[in-house]
Amino acid sequence: MTPTAPSSRTDHTQTTRRACRAAGAPRTGVPTMPFDDQNDLADLALDPVALLHEEASRAPDFTIMETIRAKFLPTKRDAKLAAALKLLIREAVKRKDNSLPPSFENRGIGGGLALIGPTGVGKSRSLARYFDKHLVLRGYADPASRSPLISITVPSPCTSMQLARALLRATGYGVERELPAHRLWEMAFERLHNMKKFIVHFDEIQHVVHNMPDKELQQMADTLKNAMDDHRITIILSGVETLRPFLQFDTQLLRRFAIVPFDKVKRENHADIVHVVETYAKAANLEFKLGERDGIKPSDVKAEFIARLSHAAFNAYGYAIVLTHLAIEHALQGGRAHLVPEDFATVFARKSGFAADRNPFIAPAWLDIDCEKIFIEPNLSGATQTMKPNAKAKSKGGA
Numbered sequence: 496m497t498p499t500a501p502s503s504r505t506d507h508t509q510t511t512r513r514a515c516r517a518a519g520a521p522r523t524g525v526p527t528m529p530f531d532d533q534n535d536l537a538d539l540a541l542d543p544v545a546l547l548h549e550e551a552s553r554a555p556d557f558t559i560m561e562t563i564r565a566k567f568l569p570t571k572r573d574a575k576l577a578a579a580l581k582l583l584i585r586e587a588v589k590r591k592d593n594s595l596p597p598s599f600e601n602r603g604i605g606g607g608l609a610l611i612g613p614t615g616v617g618k619s620r621s622l623a624r625y626f627d628k629h630l631v632l633r634g635y636a637d638p639a640s641r642s643p644l645i646s647i648t649v650p651s652p653c654t655s656m657q658l659a660r661a662l663l664r665a666t667g668y669g670v671e672r673e674l675p676a677h678r679l680w681e682m683a684f685e686r687l688h689n690m691k692k693f694i695v696h697f698d699e700i701q702h703v704v705h706n707m708p709d710k711e712l713q714q715m716a717d718t719l720k721n722a723m724d725d726h727r728i729t730i731i732l733s734g735v736e737t738l739r740p741f742l743q744f745d746t747q748l749l750r751r752f753a754i755v756p757f758d759k760v761k762r763e764n765h766a767d768i769v770h771v772v773e774t775y776a777k778a779a780n781l782e783f784k785l786g787e788r789d790g791i792k793p794s795d796v797k798a799e800f801i802a803r804l805s806h807a808a809f810n811a812y813g814y815a816i817v818l819t820h821l822a823i824e825h826a827l828q829g830g831r832a833h834l835v836p837e838d839f840a841t842v843f844a845r846k847s848g849f850a851a852d853r854n855p856f857i858a859p860a861w862l863d864i865d866c867e868k869i870f871i872e873p874n875l876s877g878a879t880q881t882m883k884p885n886a887k888a889k890s891k892g893g894a
Contacts, residue, residue, distance in 0.1 A: 556827035567624050570767045579755050583608045587729040599691045605723035610733040612757030615811030618733045638667040646696040653702045659683050684726045694729045701734040704741040716745035759810035765801045768815050776834045779823045784833040807855040
């Protein structure tokens with residue numbers, strides 16, 4: 496399947512360039528650039544992303560990979576997450592006064608949901624897909640929209656004060672003055688109320704809580720409880736396992752939250768990865784082909800390959816998708832009609848730098864490979880040993 500570039504791309508680019516020149520952009524010569532006959536400064540007025548996209552999209556596989564990467568494949572856990580979110584929203588809009596019609600002012604206290612799982616399992620993308628598909632929540636990326644949701648990715652590192660600033664920025668309000676944390680939170684809650692936003696999602700929330708002393712943990716817990724009780728805000732948290740101790744730190748906070756786990760892929764869930772590989776390969780017009788092995792049933796060959804892929808991906812669903820995308824891209828760039836294990840082995844080697852004996856797609860003892868340990872060094876016995884991050888610093892007198 497060879498995609499063709501839209502016929503309007505070149506016309507649009509040339510029209511934009513003519514407009515730039517008509518506006519008085521100089522025609523001074525500049526060195527040739529790697530996109531569409533760049534030869535004067537007028538071209539620099541174009542959006543650089545559009546120019547680079549124009550160059551990249553000339554590759555036959557580019558549009559295919561754009562389409563594939565935008566394709567979301569839901570699993571049973573997405574259905575469980577959707578059910579939990581539906582219940583959370585239902586609680587959030589229950590009327591405070593049953594004698595009055597439902598409204599922003601006539602709603603009860605907020606609740607909470609925590610989506611917890613290792614990195615790479617697909618938490619953020621699953622939540623984003625739910626938000627984007629929801630008839631009322633979608634549009635949340637624009638704070639001026641009617642969506643009642645604000646979603647932010649927590650910066651790292653982050654304090655309570657920085658989190659309040661990030662929340663204010665997400666509502667379209669920038670704070671230039673130095674203000675204490677409690678005042679920033681007051682401003683954030685007031686702005687959310689004025690904008691009729693009552694659902695707040697903090698992604699990667701562990702950046703705030705995983706290194707906090709107990710006193711600050713309690714203050715953060717109190718802030719969230721205040722948001723839910725006094726300001727009737729529904730809180731959605733997503734993050735890795737270090738979020739668990741924070742929720743358990745305060746019993747009152749914990750009981751306000753429903754916990755939804757996104758665990759690592761287990762053998763009984765390998766069918767989800769089979770679906771990923773076969774669906775994406777079909778979308779790229781590739782045949783997923785494993786070949787034959789003497790004395791081994793085709794179903795067993797497939798089961799072993801999927802187990803190797805899961806192991807290479809740290810048993811993380813999201814990372815298995817990443818490796819599959821890269822393998823498909825490698826096959827397309829090679830001009831082949833088949834997706835084969837060698838494609839996966841090649842892209843894994845590129846990403847990790849592992850030699851063949853540590854590549855789980857081709858190594859005989861693949862189950863013994865710790866794919867999360869990239870940097871190793873040989874010891875005198877000939878075995879391999881994981882490098883300690885501070886070993887070099889200590890040898891130089893570092894702390």
